[in-house]
Amino acid sequence: MKKFINAPEEVVREALAGVGAAHPDLRIDIENQLVIRGDAPRADKVGLISGGGSGHEPLHGGFVGLGMLDAACAGEVFTSPVPDQILEATKAVDGGAGVLHIVKNYTGDVMNFQMAAELAGDENISVEAVVVDDDVAVEDSTWTAGRRGTGATVFVEKIAGALAEEGGRLADVAAVARKVNEQSASFAVALTACTTPAAGKPGFDLPEDEMEVGVGIHGEPGRRREKIQPAKAIAETTVSTILAAKPLNAGDKAIVMVNGLGATPLIELYLLYNEVAKLLAEAGVEIARNLVGNYITSLDMAGMSVTVCKADDELLRLWDAPVRTPGLRWGM
Amino acid sequence: MKKFINAPEEVVREALAGVGAAHPDLRIDIENQLVIRGDAPRADKVGLISGGGSGHEPLHGGFVGLGMLDAACAGEVFTSPVPDQILEATKAVDGGAGVLHIVKNYTGDVMNFQMAAELAGDENISVEAVVVDDDVAVEDSTWTAGRRGTGATVFVEKIAGALAEEGGRLADVAAVARKVNEQSASFAVALTACTTPAAGKPGFDLPEDEMEVGVGIHGEPGRRREKIQPAKAIAETTVSTILAAKPLNAGDKAIVMVNGLGATPLIELYLLYNEVAKLLAEAGVEIARNLVGNYITSLDMAGMSVTVCKADDELLRLWDAPVRTPGLRWGM
Numbered sequence: 089m090k091k092f093i094n095a096p097e098e099v100v101r102e103a104l105a106g107v108g109a110a111h112p113d114l115r116i117d118i119e120n121q122l123v124i125r126g127d128a129p130r131a132d133k134v135g136l137i138s139g140g141g142s143g144h145e146p147l148h149g150g151f152v153g154l155g156m157l158d159a160a161c162a163g164e165v166f167t168s169p170v171p172d173q174i175l176e177a178t179k180a181v182d183g184g185a186g187v188l189h190i191v192k193n194y195t196g197d198v199m200n201f202q203m204a205a206e207l208a209g210d211e212n213i214s215v216e217a218v219v220v221d222d223d224v225a226v227e228d229s230t231w232t233a234g235r236r237g238t239g240a241t242v243f244v245e246k247i248a249g250a251l252a253e254e255g256g257r258l259a260d261v262a263a264v265a266r267k268v269n270e271q272s273a274s275f276a277v278a279l280t281a282c283t284t285p286a287a288g289k290p291g292f293d294l295p296e297d298e299m300e301v302g303v304g305i306h307g308e309p310g311r312r313r314e315k316i317q318p319a320k321a322i323a324e325t326t327v328s329t330i331l332a333a334k335p336l337n338a339g340d341k342a343i344v345m346v347n348g349l350g351a352t353p354l355i356e357l358y359l360l361y362n363e364v365a366k367l368l369a370e371a372g373v374e375i376a377r378n379l380v381g382n383y384i385t386s387l388d389m390a391g392m393s394v395t396v397c398k399a400d401d402e403l404l405r406l407w408d409a410p411v412r413t414p415g416l417r418w419g420m
Numbered sequence: 421m422k423k424f425i426n427a428p429e430e431v432v433r434e435a436l437a438g439v440g441a442a443h444p445d446l447r448i449d450i451e452n453q454l455v456i457r458g459d460a461p462r463a464d465k466v467g468l469i470s471g472g473g474s475g476h477e478p479l480h481g482g483f484v485g486l487g488m489l490d491a492a493c494a495g496e497v498f499t500s501p502v503p504d505q506i507l508e509a510t511k512a513v514d515g516g517a518g519v520l521h522i523v524k525n526y527t528g529d530v531m532n533f534q535m536a537a538e539l540a541g542d543e544n545i546s547v548e549a550v551v552v553d554d555d556v557a558v559e560d561s562t563w564t565a566g567r568r569g570t571g572a573t574v575f576v577e578k579i580a581g582a583l584a585e586e587g588g589r590l591a592d593v594a595a596v597a598r599k600v601n602e603q604s605a606s607f608a609v610a611l612t613a614c615t616t617p618a619a620g621k622p623g624f625d626l627p628e629d630e631m632e633v634g635v636g637i638h639g640e641p642g643r644r645r646e647k648i649q650p651a652k653a654i655a656e657t658t659v660s661t662i663l664a665a666k667p668l669n670a671g672d673k674a675i676v677m678v679n680g681l682g683a684t685p686l687i688e689l690y691l692l693y694n695e696v697a698k699l700l701a702e703a704g705v706e707i708a709r710n711l712v713g714n715y716i717t718s719l720d721m722a723g724m725s726v727t728v729c730k731a732d733d734e735l736l737r738l739w740d741a742p743v744r745t746p747g748l749r750w751g752m
Contacts, residue, residue, distance in 0.1 A: 090631075090648065090722055091611070091688060092654060092688040092689075093651055094652055099687065100687075102651075103687045103688070104690075105694045106692070106693040106694035106712070109707075110690065110693050110697075142687060143685070143687060145685065150686070279423070280422060296422070299422075318426045318427075319424045319425055319434075322424060351722070352720070353475070353717060353719050353720050354477035354714070354717070355431065355432075355475060355497075355719070356423060356431075357438075358435040358439050358442065359426075359434045359435045360438070361438040361441060361442050362434055362435070362437045362438035362441055365441040365442075375441075378442050382714070385685060385686070387687070388683055388684070388722065392424060414712075417749055417750055420751075
């Protein structure tokens with residue numbers, strides 16, 4: 089296994105220790121595997137937490153900070169965080185205005201966040217949950233009833249985080265999070281499988297001349313395998329699938345992310361962005377904001393995902409609001 | 421070949437078009453393969469340019485913007501930019517205060533930047549050049565007389581860029597760039613080779629249980645191959661080599677980068693940062709600032725480099741100055 093690790097069972101905790109060492113404005117709870125904003129809880133601010141299996145970095149721990157998450161719960165690699173852990177995060181960020189749980193739609197995550205919300209309720213903390221299910225590749229999947237939650241999670245965390253930062257109430261922060269999810273669609277293509285530290289070998293075999301179209305962020309199968317196509321054709325499949333699932337009209341504005349799944353060079357992501365931008369321009373869609381880089385990854389998978397979110401003035405204003413996290417930073 | 425591209429010979433130009441589409445505050449000269457700050461040339465500001473072979477993104481094009489480079493020249497993948505191209509960049513950013521060339525120490529780069537400087541001199545543009553040679557793994561290498569230029573280039577561009585932004589004169593900007601280089605050392609370890617689009621296959625064979633210790637950013641051989649070690653041992657080799665080459669004393673402050681070479685997940689880079697931070701703490705060195713992520717890459721190589729720069733108050737002040745580029749952004 090070709091990884092910079094010491095022991096598979098220590099990867100998550102040792103990486104969290106590194107996050108703490110690198111970012112002294114964050115607080116790390118190693119025992120509970122939490123990344124917490126240094127100034128949490130903030131009185132009367134809605135707390136935002138998310139979490140999920142590790143291996144998708146910078147999501148979620150890299151998005152903790154001003155204008156985004158208040159805490160992130162790191163499960164083991166590709167494994168849901170447990171309810172007690174989520175409860176600890178919820179308590180750590182509750183400043184009296186309630187807590188929003190941002191949950192990617194995977195069966196284990198949804199169940200464990202729900203149990204944590206019930207436990208928090210027993211302690212008189214108001215919790216609302218938003219389930220992100222933006223991946224339009226498949227209707228159900230290995231670990232999901234319904235669509236998987238992928239790239240739109242970054243958008244939900246940024247935009248809901250901005251509204252919470254400026255004093256939005258829990259119901260409103262939850263509403264804007266749901267709006268972002270409803271207006272977003274993602275689609276991913278993988279050229280290779282990824283290798284978890286525990287397994288030590290790739291999660292699936294993909295022949296040297298094939299790609300997995302519609303792949304999930306843990307290597308869950310997509311729609312089909314086919315021969316590797318030029319970037320232009322891959323972008324066409326991706327954008328047409330997204331626009332078929334969540335139609336955008338000529339004149340609409342969008343926030344667009346071309347995201348690397350872990351092992352794809354930035355030069356290829358920019359090349360793909362060029363294709364995606366041309367296709368959206370042909371559809372009359374204006375890309376008002378964009379991200380190109382590694383934001384939600386799948387360990388060392390070579391692959392990419394595209395996320396498109398239809399954006400109005402409210403969403404763009406919140407997108408532009410200051411953010412200061414390890415993974416996203418602007419406006420201050 | 422598993423890449424998101426259309427044709428190997430179009431990769432650099434198509435990726436540059438993507439950079440232009442994603443970052444409208446940058447100007448792209450596709451013909452000359454340049455990324456230029458949108459407001460260049462700025463009157464009486466020293467212009468900073470760098471460049472080199474493509475495949476190391478975000479370096480250099482991703483570091484064009486306020487507080488860092490004024491322009492970057494993109495060669496073909498792993499191929500030096502040509503003198504005419506560098507001359508065009510020099511002319512594009514000269515606002516009358518002269519231009520600094522930041523050159524990584526590779527034979528072709530040094531020669532072509534030198535020819536471009538002579539051509540610029542013929543047009544009455546003052547040029548100073550700083551050659552970065554921070555890689556302490558080997559004394560000479562495949563493409564280098566002397567040490568290779570690697571991670572410290574990011575630090576040189578940031579710090580010299582800050583001084584130029586606040587009105588520093590050409591001699592002073594060159595002097596601080598040389599100081600950063602002299603006080604920096606880098607060392608890299610690869611777990612896999614990388615594949616250029618033109619070659620279509622890995623640049624070297626590395627058995628499943630071996631790593632290349634002291635590798636270069638094009639896959640040039642390092643000091644030796646050995647069996648893959650735990651992250652802790654790899655960090656020890658790396659930090660001890662760096663400290664042997666450029667000693668730091670107890671009480672010294674440093675800027676430290678743990679950099680991914682392209683295909684290494686962020687979770688592993690943070691795990692490595694944790695080890696590096698412990699070792700430097702044992703040596704009494706205070707990490708005053710840090711970067712963890714992909715800043716100077718080698719296409720799809722799985723690997724990492726560590727760069728340590730001894731930093732005084734002057735360098736830290738310039739490090740903290742505002743920067744607004746696709747690859748580094750803070751303070752505004």
